[in-house]
Amino acid sequence: MVSTLTDHDRARTAAAAVTDPELPMLTLQDLGILRQVRIEQDGTVAVWITPTYSGCPALAEMRADVDRAVRAAGFERVEVRTALSPAWSSDWITEQGRRKLAEHGISPPGQAPARPNGPVPLTLLPTRTVPCCPLCGSAETEELSRFGATSCKALHRCRSCLEPFEHVKEI
Structure with missing residues (x-):
């Protein structure tokens, strides 16, 4: 062939x-x-x-x-x-990638914050998202640490099933 x-x-x-x-x-x-x-x-x-x-x-x-x-x-x-420009965005993760993350107990990111053209605005307050638990689907979750095992992830816990999980940050 x-x-x-x-x-x-x-x-x-x-x-x-x-x-x-x-x-x-x-x-x-x-x-x-x-x-x-x-x-x-x-x-x-x-x-x-x-x-x-x-x-x-x-x-x-x-x-x-x-x-x-x-x-x-x-x-x-x-x-x-x-290639550093444009900077990577979590929006570039494919649907298949998001599905694989969830299948492995990692909460995929939501939509990344809008980026204005020009200088990056100074934001003094942290951006927080409330991801759903990839294990049971509950939206009742809390952030335990903004910094997970890698820079791109945060550590969360589900208040419903009490299981910890990682969440890929929106960038």
Whole structure:
């Protein structure tokens, strides 16, 4: 059987299948971290990714994992580049990604706050969301800690079933 995938398709498929080191049930595609894959004139596969947070400690591992995956797909020259603009938004998480988060007991983010054009406005009060419990569905939840196991998550507890759960923050 002859493959009908183009080199670009093979490279993109390989990069898109890389899992997030902090949320291994999700791919970089699911999270909206994978921005672009392009094959340059010299044959180099250029892959752009955007971290969920600037200074994300998992970025180096993501870059290495993408490099390995694209090389394993048969490409010799790979460059993984970081795109910081526009900044990543939790709105970029796919519906499949949101479903996978909930299936693994992590509350997916709601809609990200609107970002105005121009300078970022100074907000002195924290933004708070009240996510539903991914285990029982109750909206009766409370935030235990704004900072979870990773920068992009907060720790919550359900007041109905009393189970703790993580919530991916809206960014």
